[in-house]
């Protein structure tokens with residue numbers, strides 16, 4: 001079997017907080033039947049979030065133990081909580097599905113790129129600061145939380161040039177359509193290689 005037939009990809013949806021990563025990743029993932037790699041976090045589930053669907057919610061003690069055991073390929077500490085992705089989860093999904101996706105901040109995207117190289121395709125989503133403020137306030141996030149997230153806006157935006165693709169998320173359907181087309185090219189390449 002040629003190497004091309006074995007090619008696996010991890011699509012990383014990244015960008016500033018509130019840029020539409022979760023909404024778009026899950027819409028594209030559902031359309032293309034991609035499997036999602038779930039992060040572990042020590043924060044509480046928010047209203048509407050579900051265990052094993054949005055995150056694996058675990059205690060800080062359990063997180064630290066797993067971290068000591070080397071389970072995580074990357075971890076971050078944000079707003080007083082730990083977040084991380086387990087290497088074994090990626091490998092397990094890759095064993096059955098060659099195309100999987102994950103939603104991370106730019107720091108996590110960078111670390112996954114370092115860990116998995118060409119297998120990682122970073123899709124950077126963004127919109128202007130005012131649009132992000134408006135969208136987060138509209139969904140009911142508190143002013144303080146929104147402003148705290150926006151304080152990291154410029155730092156997150158500075159990661160855009162390093163990503164394989166960038167999309168300004170103005171019209172949601174248009175963004176989903178554009179990203180679906182990009183990922184489909186990887187799926188089609190895979191099919192061609194199997195001929």
Ligand SMILES: Nc1ncnc2c1ncn2[C@@H]1O[C@H](COP(=O)(O)OP(=O)(O)OP(=O)(O)O)[C@@H](O)[C@H]1O
Pocket residue numbers: 016017018019020021022023024135136139169170171172173
């Ligand atoms: N193009 C768009 N136009 C208007 N609203 C949008 C658009 N894209 C996403 N949204 C809305 O913006 C909000 C933030 O989107 P989402 O939660 O997907 O972002 P995120 O990058 O995952 O950020 P966070 O981690 O803060 O949730 C949601 O309410 C979502 O419905």
Ligand SMILES: Nc1nc2c(ncn2[C@@H]2O[C@H](COP(=O)(O)O)[C@@H](O)[C@H]2O)c(=O)[nH]1
Pocket residue numbers: 016017039040043074075076078083084085103104105107108109
């Ligand atoms: N580097 C990582 N970043 C992660 C991970 N899981 C989520 N995130 C990012 O953290 C912030 C906060 O998320 P929230 O759901 O609490 O609002 C956001 O930017 C996420 O994309 C992870 O495992 N590693």
